[in-house]
Amino acid sequence: MAPILFWLILVLCLLISVVKYLMGIIMRLSFPGTKAKKDYTYEPTVSVLMPCFNEGKTVYETIESISKSNYPNDKFEVIAQDDCSVDDSYEWMLKAQRDFTNIRVRTGRNEVNSGKARSVCNALQLSTAEIIISIDSDCIFHPQAIRELTACFAEPRMGSVGGRVGVRNPNDSVITAIQTVVYYSAFELYKIPENWTRSVCCISGCLFAIRRELLLEIEPAIRARNWFGIPVNQGEDRFLTHQTLLRGYGTYINNDALCWTTVPTTLSVLFKQQLRWRRSIVRDFFFTLKTLPQHVWKLHPNTVLTLVLTPVGALVGFLVVVTALTSDPLAWAGPIPLITALAIGAVLTWVIKKYSAKEAVTHPLAFGAYVAWSLVSSLFLTPLALCTMDSADWGTRTKEQQEVSLGNATS
């Protein structure tokens, strides 16, 4: 019975991944309903909330890119909230405030290091705008990004809208090349079936727009997030999206709202980032299971399936890899996975080059390394995530770094 159940879940997970990609292709080509109705005349007031921790000069570049937005300057503002950075991030914020006078830039600082989610909530206190856009402080935004995001709110039940996140450094290393392909396919294909039912399960925190009243409604839950008393400050984007859906609003990714992020260039940083994401997925899965009846009654079946099967896929992926390594240890090293990865990589890099030349990957063969990465991620990330749920560490900005910097700052 157990093996049958295992294979059944595996098939379902495969379906939800492979089939979703295929559906994404079909829907992109032939279903106009997957795209939200956009009203570019709708120009609500917007607050761009930018929590920041140890980003240095990047903060300045981020604000600079926002200042060039094609949106009425009197209708949007930037609220930069420093989360007790130990580098010169706050100075860069102030400089941006001085330099970009065409828009309103406000800065604030947390009293204590509180994490991204609470920094957003703190910044929210300063805002009175109708639409709140939460962004990452290491991203560069397309001038049309704000307009594209707000245009989607013309649909009255639209609660949250995300943008497409591109990669700024696609050719820094093999790892960045792989991430470029993965990001592109995730936004342009995988999320499309979710767009169709306005039920995207995770809008990236890099570019996340939400109605103000909705965010205010969710804010107490964000602040109260904890895991047996340990505050949770990771995965706020997934949490916000999930909460939006549960409150009966739609969620959507507008791939015309673009921003570019710098992805990890080394394996260790990527691993930490992925571990953080995996923890969020697991945490979200527990939340889904805890409130499953509510999900079943309130949400579209497509949403429930995605919310349940995506994390189950991660768990089953671990079991599949363990089974494969014990029953046929060298199968992954055979030519079929490599050829498959290379073929997918070749097609996607060609598509990226054609439709998003800025992210063009110069070495398509680099995607072959995805076979090894998928093995590592399936094998290690899920058990590690399950066993480190109490970790409040962001991962990519370590405490050691913080302490050393603090020491320097003090001196």
Next chain:
Amino acid sequence: MATPPVDSLPRETKVEAVASETKKAAAKQSLHYKLVITLYRVFAIVVLYLVLGGIVIYAFVMGFYAVNSSWAAPVILSAADEKSLDFREKLVTSQQTIEDLKVDTKKLDSGVAEMKKHRAALLALEPELQAAIVREQTHNQTAGPELATLDKQKLADNVTTQKVLAELNEVESNVNKDLAAGLITQGDAATQLVALNQAKDAYTDNKIAEVLLTDSVLDKTTIGTSSLNVLVKQAELRSEVAQLDVAINVAEKQLQEETRQVDRLHQAITTAKQSPYYLNAVGGQTLYFAFVPYDNRANAVGGSAVYDCYLNMILCRKVGTVKQIFPGEEQAIHPIFKTQIRGFLIQMNLDHAESAKSKTVFLGRKPVLF
């Protein structure tokens, strides 16, 4: 003294009591959380160490089998083993084929002998026929010209005789005249006429003789149909010999081929009898075999010790020896890597039958120190 009811307490006291209750509840929840977190951390540490241990052991096992060259994988062959039964069936079929081939060979042998005998008889006729032809040709070479001379002479004689016969017609006329004149008696006349007739008759005979002689000359000096008949006979004789040569050749080749096939089958059967499947098929007792990959060939030596280990590769004990090594190639699945590998089978003498069920055994020495 009884505790007064809360409602009867002053307002400050009530607020303090609520705050105290809340504080107590928070402390209780905090304690509960701490307990859960502590248990979770202990569990997580144990699980992570187990996972880490599993990964280290897995990597060690993989590395060990990548470099070790003394392992062998025990193989249990049952009496009803498909390969053994198939082997046995093929063996019986081969023996039957040998018997059939032997019968065929005998038939072919006797057939070849018969054909050779016939050929020898035909070949013996050939020189006699040739000698007769030569003799006749020699005779004709002598007799032919002589007969030709005689023919010419006969022709001349006949010409002369013809002239004389022309004169005889006048003599016959004179005889008749003399008879009519009564110069001679009728008897004399008849005698003379008979003599004349005889002369004519002799001439006719001479003419016939001349024609016959001409024929004889023709026979002796040119190639006639009878000579040709003799030559035809000679050609037929040679053709028959040639046909026999071909038939003998074919039969001898077939014989050689069948003999070789018999040898090959004998060889195959001899080899088959050295196969573990044959031993398994005909052997009455349980036999122990093991698959040895070619890379581990150096350790597969007759008489060398066989070790079985409790934990895959450690805590090993000697469980038997290598009895014999089978030459045929076998293919098997690597017990750890699960890849197709080539090697051969060995037979083991095992003191502990349970070791035949182990995933691997080790030949020659313990794989690690203990």
